Every structure is written in structure tokens, then in C-alpha cells.
Amino acid sequence: MFEHMTADRTANAIMQDSTFKGTNLVVEGTKDYKFYSKFFNIENTVQIKQVGGKEKVREVIELLNARNFNEKIGIIDSDFSKILSDEVNTENVFLTDFHDIEVMMFGSPALETTLNIYTTNEKIEKFLDGRKLRGIILDLAKQIGFLKLANHIYKLGLAFKPRQPQGKPLKYKDFIDNRTLDFKGNEQLITTVHNYSINRSDKVIDAKIVEEKVKELVDDKYDLLHLVNGHDLSNILFFLLKKVLRSPNMSLYDIHSIEDSLIMSYEARFWIDTELFKKIYDWGLSNNQTLFKEDIEHLYNKLRLEV
Incomplete structure (x- = not known):
């Protein structure tokens, strides 16, 4: 649905959805949806929006940032950004640890x-x-x-x-x-x-x-x-x-x-060992948002206590 909408229309749709009170996770495509839906609590606290591309994820998040809409994050592939020292600095957008998932x-x-x-x-x-x-x-x-x-x-x-x-x-x-x-x-x-x-x-x-x-x-x-x-x-x-x-x-x-x-x-156990997970987990704590499935939260907190 959102792949065929402009960034502006997508941002509007997210803001106008009064039926959902959790966090909107904006990702690039279907493969990202399959991957991240394994770990985020899509049953209760997170909605995943696949918007059709890296630049569109950034555009949607930038529009929502400008409108002071707080219940959102974006995840995009790093691609060559770290090699070229061209890392994304858009607030609330997170990058994969390596080139892509x-x-x-x-x-x-x-x-x-x-x-x-x-x-x-x-x-x-x-x-x-x-x-x-x-x-x-x-x-x-x-x-x-x-x-x-x-x-x-x-x-x-x-x-x-x-x-x-x-x-x-x-x-x-x-x-x-x-x-x-x-x-x-x-x-x-x-x-x-x-x-x-x-x-x-x-x-x-x-x-x-x-x-x-x-x-x-x-x-x-x-x-x-x-x-x-x-x-x-x-x-x-x-x-x-x-x-x-x-x-x-x-x-x-x-x-x-x-x-x-x-x-x-x-x-x-592989997911919670990534920098991406840890950064998003910290974002959730700072914004009083529970983002991940209960078993993942439990596993992460258990492993932290054992260290």
C-alpha cells in the first residue's frame, strides 16, 4: 500500500491513524518486514510500514520529525555509507550494523x-x-x-x-x-x-x-x-x-x-547482539516505548544481568 504513496501522503496516513497508539516502524520493503516482524511486538505496540526504498524511509521520518510526531522510527540499510563516511544523520533513523540485513x-x-x-x-x-x-x-x-x-x-x-x-x-x-x-x-x-x-x-x-x-x-x-x-x-x-x-x-x-x-x-539471540537492536532498545527506554516481543525483552535483560 505505502510503496505507491508519496512520502507526504505516507506521513499523513501514519499521523491520521487514530486506531493505533504505539510506535510506527518505517522500513524499506517486504524483506525488511519479514525480518523485523520476528522481533518487534507487532501484535500490540508496533506497526511496520514498508514504504518502498531507503530514501523514502528517510523522507517519511524527516516529515514526521518536522511535525513533532514522536511515535516513529525508521530502519534502513547502511549500504556503502560507512565506507564513504556518508552516514545518515536523520534523527530517529537507524542503520544496519553492516551493508544490509x-x-x-x-x-x-x-x-x-x-x-x-x-x-x-x-x-x-x-x-x-x-x-x-x-x-x-x-x-x-x-x-x-x-x-x-x-x-x-x-x-x-x-x-x-x-x-x-x-x-x-x-x-x-x-x-x-x-x-x-x-x-x-x-x-x-x-x-x-x-x-x-x-x-x-x-x-x-x-x-x-x-x-x-x-x-x-x-x-x-x-x-x-x-x-x-x-x-x-x-x-x-x-x-x-x-x-x-x-x-x-x-x-x-x-x-x-x-x-x-x-x-x-x-x-x-543473534538479533539482541547487534548494535542496531541495542540502539533501538535504548530509544524505546528513552521514549517510554516497549518495542520488542516479551520473550526478546526477557532474554536481553537476562543476559545483561549475567554479564
């Missing part, structure tokens, strides 16, 4: 639980042959991360997803080997994305310039958990399970299967 989940034991849903430990260990799984996946995702960062900084006009949700996605098999999960090289990655961007972007910069801009960034040392994109991590995980390990699990249908499994596997 998928990266937060990837760094937790939810990854191992998700893998166990779709394959066996024996298959994983045989594939790894002593290597570290997170390291392999991060090393692949960082290659795409550098390209996305260059696109963000230099406005290269590249497209990494279809204009419409039902459109054809980027083909990861064109730059990742579907037998070994080996990276086919930056030239192949850039060629794939550049070709994909034609007719999906208003103006695409020449591939040679794209390659030069990526090279300018590759030598810099970035925190990979802020560089890599969760969408790429999920795609690589799907590629690994479906193509390389050939999972027979019929529920492994597409990337959404991976994202949903990670959300399902991400436990409260």
Missing part, C-alpha cells in the same frame, strides 16, 4: 542452519576441502561489491537488477563457474554486467572506463561486511547449493528461498 544474517550461525536445510555436511566438507565457506563466498561477493561501489561513486550507469520485479535477473553463471564456484575474472564480470545494463539503464559508460574505475578501488582496504551486498551473497549461496552441490531439495526454488531460510534461521 542479509549481511547481518550471513555473519551469524543462521548461515549454517540454512545450509543444513538444503544439503549435507558431507557435501559441504567435500566441496570446501579445508577452506572456509564464508571466506569463499565473501571473496566472490567482494568482486561484485567493488563494481557496485565504483558504479555508486562514479555514476557508471550500470544495472544489477531488472527494472521490474518480474524481469530477467543478472546471470551469475556468466562470471562464476557452476561446477567449482570459481570466479571467472573481472573482465568477464564487467562484460556481463555491462551487457545486462544496456536497455536497463539510461546511459551506460564504456566498459573500458568501468574497468579503470574498478581498478582504482580494488587496492583500497575495505571492511568486506560493509562492501558486499546481501543480494549477491544470497545469489552466490543459491548458486552454490543449486548448481555446485546440486541440492535435491524441491523448496530451493530461487534466491527468495535462501533469503526466507536465513530469516527463519536468524534467532533472537
Whole structure:
């Protein structure tokens, strides 16, 4: 509903809802709703509004701030903000610990639980042959991360997803080997994305310039958990399970299967260990608002007493 409304109309709708007396949580999209509804008390004290994008979350919260409407917070993905020292300073807007919520989940034991849903430990260990799984996946995702960062900084006009949700996605098999999960090289990655961007972007910069801009960034040392994109991590995980390990699990249908499994596997004990949770918890205390489900509040307070 709110995805198709302007920020102004969304803010008006939130303020005019006299039937709800709790806190409005404004998030980017459906995936965020699925994730945060696990932990916030949406039965009683919190309403989650998915508004369709990071900038719109900021705009809605800024409008509500200006109108002195206090019962609201927003959560957005950090994206490249910490790498570029361009962190959001909008009051009552909170950022994910890392690039996005998928990266937060990837760094937790939810990854191992998700893998166990779709394959066996024996298959994983045989594939790894002593290597570290997170390291392999991060090393692949960082290659795409550098390209996305260059696109963000230099406005290269590249497209990494279809204009419409039902459109054809980027083909990861064109730059990742579907037998070994080996990276086919930056030239192949850039060629794939550049070709994909034609007719999906208003103006695409020449591939040679794209390659030069990526090279300018590759030598810099970035925190990979802020560089890599969760969408790429999920795609690589799907590629690994479906193509390389050939999972027979019929529920492994597409990337959404991976994202949903990670959300399902991400436990409260992982959530309360994040900086995002702690900042929002403190906001609730300061504003006399109970935001989280009772079992999560109980677990957090119990663990604090044990420290």
C-alpha cells in the first residue's frame, strides 16, 4: 500500500491513524518486514510500514520529525555509507550494523542452519576441502561489491537488477563457474554486467572506463561486511547449493528461498547482539516505548544481568 504513496501522503496516513497508539516502524520493503516482524511486538505496540526504498524511509521520518510526531522510527540499510563516511544523520533513523540485513544474517550461525536445510555436511566438507565457506563466498561477493561501489561513486550507469520485479535477473553463471564456484575474472564480470545494463539503464559508460574505475578501488582496504551486498551473497549461496552441490531439495526454488531460510534461521539471540537492536532498545527506554516481543525483552535483560 505505502510503496505507491508519496512520502507526504505516507506521513499523513501514519499521523491520521487514530486506531493505533504505539510506535510506527518505517522500513524499506517486504524483506525488511519479514525480518523485523520476528522481533518487534507487532501484535500490540508496533506497526511496520514498508514504504518502498531507503530514501523514502528517510523522507517519511524527516516529515514526521518536522511535525513533532514522536511515535516513529525508521530502519534502513547502511549500504556503502560507512565506507564513504556518508552516514545518515536523520534523527530517529537507524542503520544496519553492516551493508544490509542479509549481511547481518550471513555473519551469524543462521548461515549454517540454512545450509543444513538444503544439503549435507558431507557435501559441504567435500566441496570446501579445508577452506572456509564464508571466506569463499565473501571473496566472490567482494568482486561484485567493488563494481557496485565504483558504479555508486562514479555514476557508471550500470544495472544489477531488472527494472521490474518480474524481469530477467543478472546471470551469475556468466562470471562464476557452476561446477567449482570459481570466479571467472573481472573482465568477464564487467562484460556481463555491462551487457545486462544496456536497455536497463539510461546511459551506460564504456566498459573500458568501468574497468579503470574498478581498478582504482580494488587496492583500497575495505571492511568486506560493509562492501558486499546481501543480494549477491544470497545469489552466490543459491548458486552454490543449486548448481555446485546440486541440492535435491524441491523448496530451493530461487534466491527468495535462501533469503526466507536465513530469516527463519536468524534467532533472537543473534538479533539482541547487534548494535542496531541495542540502539533501538535504548530509544524505546528513552521514549517510554516497549518495542520488542516479551520473550526478546526477557532474554536481553537476562543476559545483561549475567554479564
